[in-house]
Amino acid sequence: MKPFVVAAGLLALALSAMAQTAYPGRPVTLVVPFPPGGGTDTGARIVAQRLSARWGQPVLIENKGGASGQIGADFVSKAKPDGYTLLMGNIGTQSINPSLYAKLPYDPNKAFAPISLVAELPLAMMVNPAVPARTAKEFVALAKSQPGKMNYSSSGAGGAPHLAAEMFKDSTGTFVLHVPYRGGGPAVADLLGGTVQLSFMTVLEAMGHIKGGKLRALAVTSSQRVSALPDVPTLAETVAPGFNSISWIGVLAPAGTPGPIVDKIAADLREVMDNPEVKARVVDLGGIPRSTTPTEFAQMIETDRKRYAKIIKERGITVD
Numbered sequence: 001m002k003p004f005v006v007a008a009g010l011l012a013l014a015l016s017a018m019a020q021t022a023y024p025g026r027p028v029t030l031v032v033p034f035p036p037g038g039g040t041d042t043g044a045r046i047v048a049q050r051l052s053a054r055w056g057q058p059v060l061i062e063n064k065g066g067a068s069g070q071i072g073a074d075f076v077s078k079a080k081p082d083g084y085t086l087l088m089g090n091i092g093t094q095s096i097n098p099s100l101y102a103k104l105p106y107d108p109n110k111a112f113a114p115i116s117l118v119a120e121l122p123l124a125m126m127v128n129p130a131v132p133a134r135t136a137k138e139f140v141a142l143a144k145s146q147p148g149k150m151n152y153s154s155s156g157a158g159g160a161p162h163l164a165a166e167m168f169k170d171s172t173g174t175f176v177l178h179v180p181y182r183g184g185g186p187a188v189a190d191l192l193g194g195t196v197q198l199s200f201m202t203v204l205e206a207m208g209h210i211k212g213g214k215l216r217a218l219a220v221t222s223s224q225r226v227s228a229l230p231d232v233p234t235l236a237e238t239v240a241p242g243f244n245s246i247s248w249i250g251v252l253a254p255a256g257t258p259g260p261i262v263d264k265i266a267a268d269l270r271e272v273m274d275n276p277e278v279k280a281r282v283v284d285l286g287g288i289p290r291s292t293t294p295t296e297f298a299q300m301i302e303t304d305r306k307r308y309a310k311i312i313k314e315r316g317i318t319v320d
Contacts, residue, residue: 033070033071033072034065034182035182035185038184039201046278065182067156068156069090070105076254081257087112091246091248092158092160096158096159096304096308101158113253115250115266121202123247124200126217127198127216127218128215131198140174148176152199153180157178165200168235184205204285219232219239221246
């Protein structure tokens, strides 16, 4: 082997090692592709606070909402792949949008380097307290008695809450009008204000409103009850046998980010999510803390992408 080839290889290894040990040497931006207030935003702020303490560098949250997460995701996909601009993606941005939209401003198969899952987020079926239904069964009866006269909000067309609501309608034979918003925060605001009557949202983003009595949880969408809401039944055990539809959030980097940096962030996220205080906080908010390797996260994204592509096609779901 020629000397200059060996030297180049050693230099590359040295630079890779330096990138890993020196990172991060300045503030890191964690982009949330939705407005403040939703489950993805809440989870991102928990992670950012802990990573900031661990790294000794600020991890800054930057909300770039719009187009069901496409605007923020596109911004990160075009950022310099050096680990200083990351994406807090979710099941919608990574596994649903590629099937929902005929064309995205980036190639979903090549634009990102998955780093780690952060949490699974079961959804809650929520109503404004003014709605005269205290159970999912009562809501189904109410909706059937006045088809098309009730509305539900979602964090955006095609997102996990939207698909869960459409699956609920399909499973129960109800007709409730969809009102999409630019993120979970605005969707919750209009549910609180009574502009809409129903919403499916992550338990994480709804918990404060539930505890405060401002919203009523009729059911959860996971296959099992949620620890934070032990008295709230699943849709599967009440009105929709076999029902299971949850969301998740996870961190990604622009494609091309050096492997050592990706692995370091994944390892640090694993430490963060294994912290007893973080676990307790996420569980108390209605989430299920989880971390993965980059490979495991990539496989999860692909599995869910295939699953939701099938659901979107079978139900003929399109962007409003």
